Amino acid sequence: MIGSLCRDCYSKKHVQPSIPDHVDITICAHCSSMLTETGWKDVGSIKEAADVAIEHALLIPKGAKISEMRVKLDEKDERNLAAAVSVLIAVQGYDFERALSTIVRLKRGSCTECSKKLGNYYEAILQVRGPERSLSEDSERDVERLVRDRVASMRKGSREIFVSKIDHVKGGLDFYFSTIPAARIVARELQQSLCSEFKESSSLWGRRDGKDIYRMTYLVRLPAFSKGDVIDFQDRVYYVRGMSRGVVHGIDLRSGEERAMKIKESGDCELVKSESEILKAVVLIDKDQELQVLDPETMSPLDVKKPVGFSRKGEQVRLVKTKVGAFVLSDSW
Secondary structure, three states: OEOOEOHHHHHHHHOOOEOOOEEEEEEEOOOOOEEEOOEEEOOOOHHHHHHHHHHHHOEOOOOOEEEEEEEEEEEEEOOEEEEEEEEEEEEOOEEEEEEEEEEEEEEEEOOHHHHHHHOOOOOEEEEEEOHHHOOOHHHHHHHHHHHHHHHHHHHOOOOOOOEEEEEEEOOEEEEEEOOHHHHHHHHHHHHHHHOOEEEEEEEEEEEEOOEEEEEEEEEEEOOOOOOOOEEEEOOEEEEEEEEEOOEEEEEEOOOOOEEEEEHHHHOOOEEEEOHHHOEEEEEEEEOOOEEEEEOOOOOOEEEEEOOOOOOOOOOEEEEEEEOOEEEEEOOOO
16 A cells, blocks of 8 residues: 555556647757756757657656666657657656657757857967977877867866867967866966977957957967987986976986976977987897897997986897997887
C-alpha cells in the first residue's frame, strides 16, 4: 500500500507525467550549442540537446524524481524529430515506468559567441614574435598549438573565451582574444614556459555606459633558443636541458654541471647551435675520461673530453663544434 491506495491505483491516480505535443530547441548553426533559460550551453550533439529539452519540458508529479530517461529519435524531416520517451519515475520509494511521445522541432540560430567570432570581436591581442623579428615555421606551429590547447581548456569553464582570429604576420603570430583576462593568462604562461620577454600596452577602443573601454596588446618575444639547443653565455657553452618558470636550465659542456639562468640573463645568451644542427659522430675509441670520434665534417679522428656524468647508448654520440672547442653531449641529457 502507498498511503490508502494499492500500488496500481496509486500509479493510475498520481503517477501521470505529461509532455507537450512539441518541444522546440534552438541550435547554433555554427557550434551546435543550445539556447537554454540561462543562456547558450555546449551540449555536444542534437541527441544530447533533445534529451535536455525533453527532460526540461517533462511534467512529473510533485515530490517525484526522474530515475532514468531514454529517448529514441526518428527523423521526420530536417527540422522535425519524432521522440519516443521512456521514463522511470521514483515516487514514495517506488519506481514507475511510463512511455510518452512528442515532436522535437529544430530551430537554427547564432549564439552570442559565434556572432562575436563572425564579427571578429576581440578585446585583446596576443602578439608572439621571434628574436630579431623572425619566427620559424616550427616555432609558429608549436606556439599556435599551445595557444589553441590552452584556450580549449579555458573554454570549458566559460564559453565567452575564444580566439576570433589568428594572423600570420611578419615576424610571428597575432591572436585576437575575446576577453582581456584570457589573453593575459596565456601571454604570461608563454612567458614563463618559454622564458620570453613580456610587454603590455593599451589603446582606447570606445565608451560604454559613460566609461572608457580599452583594448590590450600583450607582446611575447621568444628567445633565440629553445630546449635542445646549445648556447653561449658569459663565454661558457651550455646545452639547454629545459626552460620553465622564467628559468633556463643549462648544462656547462666543459664541466657537466647544471646552471639555472634567470630570464633577465637569457637575453644575453647567444645561440651556438640549434638542435637540428647538432652532429652525430661515430665513436672510435672510448677511454675513461675521453672519446675519440670520427668527425662527420672532416672524416678525421677527433679527441673530446667526456663531461661529468657522461653516458651513451649506442655507437654514435651527439657532437657540438664551437669556437671554444668540440664537445660531446650525454645521452642522459
